[in-house]
Amino acid sequence: MSEDYTRALVETLREAFEREGLDRWIAYAPSRVPLRVRPTVFTSPDELDNLIFNGFCVQNLAGYLKHHPEGRVGVLVKGCDRRAINVLIQEKQVSRENLFLAGIPCPGMLSRTRLLEEFPGLQSDQVEESGETVTVRTPDGPRTLSRDDMLLPTCRSCHHRIPEDVELLLGPPPFAAPEAEMDFSAEVGPIGEMPRNQRAALFADELSRCILCYACRNICPLCYCDTCFTDVNQPAWMTPALEPGNIFFYHVNRMMHMAGRCVACGSCEWVCPEHIPLRLLYGKITADVAELFSYEAGLDATLPQPLSHFSEDDPDEHIG
Amino acid sequence: MERTPQVAKEAWEPRIVAFLCRWCSYAGADLAGVSRLSYPPTTRVILVPCSSRISPYHITKALMAGADGVLVSGCHPGDCHYLTGNLVARRKFIVLKRLLAYLGIEEARVLFSWISASEGEEFAELIREITEKVRAVGPFRGFLREETRDTHV
Numbered sequence: 001m002s003e004d005y006t007r008a009l010v011e012t013l014r015e016a017f018e019r020e021g022l023d024r025w026i027a028y029a030p031s032r033v034p035l036r037v038r039p040t041v042f043t044s045p046d047e048l049d050n051l052i053f054n055g056f057c058v059q060n061l062a063g064y065l066k067h068h069p070e071g072r073v074g075v076l077v078k079g080c081d082r083r084a085i086n087v088l089i090q091e092k093q094v095s096r097e098n099l100f101l102a103g104i105p106c107p108g109m110l111s112r113t114r115l116l117e118e119f120p121g122l123q124s125d126q127v128e129e130s131g132e133t134v135t136v137r138t139p140d141g142p143r144t145l146s147r148d149d150m151l152l153p154t155c156r157s158c159h160h161r162i163p164e165d166v167e168l169l170l171g172p173p174p175f176a177a178p179e180a181e182m183d184f185s186a187e188v189g190p191i192g193e194m195p196r197n198q199r200a201a202l203f204a205d206e207l208s209r210c211i212l213c214y215a216c217r218n219i220c221p222l223c224y225c226d227t228c229f230t231d232v233n234q235p236a237w238m239t240p241a242l243e244p245g246n247i248f249f250y251h252v253n254r255m256m257h258m259a260g261r262c263v264a265c266g267s268c269e270w271v272c273p274e275h276i277p278l279r280l281l282y283g284k285i286t287a288d289v290a291e292l293f294s295y296e297a298g299l300d301a302t303l304p305q306p307l308s309h310f311s312e313d314d315p316d317e318h319i320g
Numbered sequence: 321m322e323r324t325p326q327v328a329k330e331a332w333e334p335r336i337v338a339f340l341c342r343w344c345s346y347a348g349a350d351l352a353g354v355s356r357l358s359y360p361p362t363t364r365v366i367l368v369p370c371s372s373r374i375s376p377y378h379i380t381k382a383l384m385a386g387a388d389g390v391l392v393s394g395c396h397p398g399d400c401h402y403l404t405g406n407l408v409a410r411r412k413f414i415v416l417k418r419l420l421a422y423l424g425i426e427e428a429r430v431l432f433s434w435i436s437a438s439e440g441e442e443f444a445e446l447i448r449e450i451t452e453k454v455r456a457v458g459p460f461r462g463f464l465r466e467e468t469r470d471t472h473v
Contacts, residue, residue, distance in 0.1 A: 192422055200424025229377065237377050238384075245384040248463035252419065256376040259415050284422050288415055307415070310407040312397070318417045319410070320433045320450070 017045040023071030026064045028057045034123045035112040055110035060265040063221035065094045078106035080265035082163035083298025084221040103163030105172040108155035132176040154266025188283045209274040210247045216268035260289045260306040263298040334454040336389040337382040338363040341371045344395035344436045351440030359444040360451040372405035389429045389454035396434040428453040
């Protein structure tokens, strides 16, 4: 079932590649790492044979545009990739005319961590997705899991699965897209209502595992500064020493940089080697910006970003 | 980051880093001084061109380097020397303030205010007020540490 879908997808994209005279196509190819795919820049229509799309295509592809600014580029976009591209357009990092976007209604992505917890040593070819289930072929016979249960938390709370304003909207993949039954405030809200000490303890526990590897920054489709504040040494805001102050400084300031920009693609949380629930941090910023400035990132590339302008009637409850 | 050793609670005085805008709040502080108003010697004033010059870097760095509280003060809305600097800053600060509170930093540690050049008395009163606020939450013992979990009150 999903093989047929992939073949049809490849043919559609190949046809568009040739017809539009694109220079490259950014999509996913199989990876040797179990339960992962490899974001790939395809430079000719023939290479597309290798293209796949499945429940492990988590990494946001918009990030690859910042390294390939010239020429006409095709991108296979999910809802979050499309929104991240909108933010890059707002910030004049890419221009819309140079892009050919093929949108795929996103079925939500699977949690690699959850699957590996349940089936240690699982390989990609043992997983078959279809409809509302994920079937895992184990030595003791196949086990069928509900696709909903295996989704990434960020995908469960996604309200923008279908990419908008694309040149080519593809048919939905043959695995079911769940309804977004929760949103960020569902997780962030209760934490905000906890007593302060408990909250401090929660984040001390979670963030003290951070090893400052900056994987969350590197994978972020919207982090493109030539020199990151982490690397500046005049002034040296922070050092890479694993000291609570440095960890805190890094996360607070990165969060502030993402205010009004984060599209909640979940790449940072997915890539974190220490499994820090970064969605709880970026979700807070997203929820605050939505509440204070009625703004959601990446929906409209023509709007200014909330922290780059102001209104005379902005809230001033924080001014003492 | 070197921290001063813990001192007895009675001897401890809050250390507050105050970023004051050059055109209003710094002049307000100056007026408090020339008017010989008394206020607690807890602030370390840093002169900045505009409240919008202050980014979350400065505020978090001050806390990281041992400040117990941070004050950012600028011109009243409409009075900004650069016309709209304080309005841009206002948006930034509310997001930062809510974020730090969410992460478990006491709200009293990060303070914002508008002080004009003629408000010497208001400036002195503000410093008295925030000194008491910071005193109430106690010394800041750094981020993500065990000790931050139950700051004495």
